[in-house]
Amino acid sequence: MAGPMDFISGLLRRPTPLVGIDIGSSAVKAVELTVASGRRIHATAGMRAVPAGSIVKGEIVDRAAVAEAVRGLLGAADIRGRDVALSLPGGAVIVREVAMPRMSRAELAGSIAWEAERHIPFELCDVNLDYQVVDRAGDTERRPSMVVLLVAAKKSTIAEYAAVVTEAGCVPAVVDVAAFAFQNACALQGGFERGGVAALLNCGASTINVNIVEGGRSVFTREIAAGGNACTEALRRSGIPSFEEAERVKKGLSIRGAGREDAEPVLREATENLLLEVEKTFDFFAASRTAGRIDRILLSGGASQGAGFASAMAGRFDVPLERFDPFRRTQVVGRQIGWRDPADLAAAAGVAAGLALRRTGDR
Known part of the structure; x- marks a missing residue:
C-alpha cells in the first residue's frame, strides 16, 4: 500500500502517471496526480454523469454512452494522461482470506489454484486470480501458518470495462x-496513522462498499447491494415525478411543490433501511473476530452527501465519523465544469484517487 512518500518517489520514477477512472452507475470519476515543485502533490480531478440505465448492477448496458462520458470528462477536466487504472464493481470480484501452512513462494504458486477452488464460487477458467500473503497470524514453531488474500475477478467484466476506456481513447494499464x-x-491521506479498526464506507448510487481495516490491513470486505438510489426511488414513490427532481430533494434542495420538510420522513426511513444493512455487516464482522469493535468510520461516495445521511450514521453507530476528503493533502488544480459544490467531487472521488496511485506494471 502506497504512503505519501512512496507515491511521490513513484511519480518521480515514472514520466507518465496513471489516471484513476472509477466508472459508477451514476457518474464517471477521474483523478490524475502529479508532483509539482517542492514535491507538492497536485490533483486534476472531475466527474461526469452517465446516462441513466447505461450501467445496471455493475454491468455496462450501453458501452458507447459510457465511453462518451469518459471521453468528455477527460477533455473537460483537462486530464491529459491516457494510461489508466480501473476499478471493478464489487459483484464481479470475490475477496477471501485463507489460512494456509507456511510455504515458499514457489510452493504457494503451485497450490493456489487448488486452494482457490475451495473458496471462489466461480469456475477458475472464468476469472483472473491474484493472491498476496498478508499476515503470519497463528504462526508458531509447531504449526507455522500464514494468511493469504485471494482475489478473483470475472474476466467478462474486466473485458467490458477495458473496452469502454479503450473506446474512449485510453489504454487500460491496471485493474483494481x-x-x-x-x-x-485513505492511506495517502494519513487515514490509518492512529491505528485501531477503521470501517471504510464508499456509498454509491447502487452499492455500498464496506472495507474494514485493522493496522492498515484489510480484514473484512462486503458489498451491500443498495445505495443512494434507494433514497431517490423512495422519494419518487412519495410523489416526486422525476428522478432528477428526487435527486435534488435528496440533497436537501427544494423543488416546486416539494421541499425539505416534505421529504424528511421519507428520506429518514430510506436512510435507516440502508444503515440497517451496514449495521448487519458490522455485526457479522464483530461475530467473526475476537476483537471486532470498530473504532471509527471513514465515509465517502456520492450517496454520503444525501441530506442527513452522515448525521444519521454517526448517531446510529456512536463512533467517530469522518467525511473522507481525498484532496486534503493535495492541491486540486482542475475540476469538471458543472459540479457547483467541491464537496460533491471530494465525496465521490475517493476510489479514483486511490486508483491514481497505481503504477504501470503493478499486479
Missing part, C-alpha cells in the same frame, strides 16, 4: 478492486 483503491487513498 474498488474497496482496495479507496483504502490506498
Whole structure:
C-alpha cells in the first residue's frame, strides 16, 4: 500500500502517471496526480454523469454512452494522461482470506489454484486470480501458518470495462478492486496513522462498499447491494415525478411543490433501511473476530452527501465519523465544469484517487 512518500518517489520514477477512472452507475470519476515543485502533490480531478440505465448492477448496458462520458470528462477536466487504472464493481470480484501452512513462494504458486477452488464460487477458467500473503497470524514453531488474500475477478467484466476506456481513447494499464483503491487513498491521506479498526464506507448510487481495516490491513470486505438510489426511488414513490427532481430533494434542495420538510420522513426511513444493512455487516464482522469493535468510520461516495445521511450514521453507530476528503493533502488544480459544490467531487472521488496511485506494471 502506497504512503505519501512512496507515491511521490513513484511519480518521480515514472514520466507518465496513471489516471484513476472509477466508472459508477451514476457518474464517471477521474483523478490524475502529479508532483509539482517542492514535491507538492497536485490533483486534476472531475466527474461526469452517465446516462441513466447505461450501467445496471455493475454491468455496462450501453458501452458507447459510457465511453462518451469518459471521453468528455477527460477533455473537460483537462486530464491529459491516457494510461489508466480501473476499478471493478464489487459483484464481479470475490475477496477471501485463507489460512494456509507456511510455504515458499514457489510452493504457494503451485497450490493456489487448488486452494482457490475451495473458496471462489466461480469456475477458475472464468476469472483472473491474484493472491498476496498478508499476515503470519497463528504462526508458531509447531504449526507455522500464514494468511493469504485471494482475489478473483470475472474476466467478462474486466473485458467490458477495458473496452469502454479503450473506446474512449485510453489504454487500460491496471485493474483494481474498488474497496482496495479507496483504502490506498485513505492511506495517502494519513487515514490509518492512529491505528485501531477503521470501517471504510464508499456509498454509491447502487452499492455500498464496506472495507474494514485493522493496522492498515484489510480484514473484512462486503458489498451491500443498495445505495443512494434507494433514497431517490423512495422519494419518487412519495410523489416526486422525476428522478432528477428526487435527486435534488435528496440533497436537501427544494423543488416546486416539494421541499425539505416534505421529504424528511421519507428520506429518514430510506436512510435507516440502508444503515440497517451496514449495521448487519458490522455485526457479522464483530461475530467473526475476537476483537471486532470498530473504532471509527471513514465515509465517502456520492450517496454520503444525501441530506442527513452522515448525521444519521454517526448517531446510529456512536463512533467517530469522518467525511473522507481525498484532496486534503493535495492541491486540486482542475475540476469538471458543472459540479457547483467541491464537496460533491471530494465525496465521490475517493476510489479514483486511490486508483491514481497505481503504477504501470503493478499486479
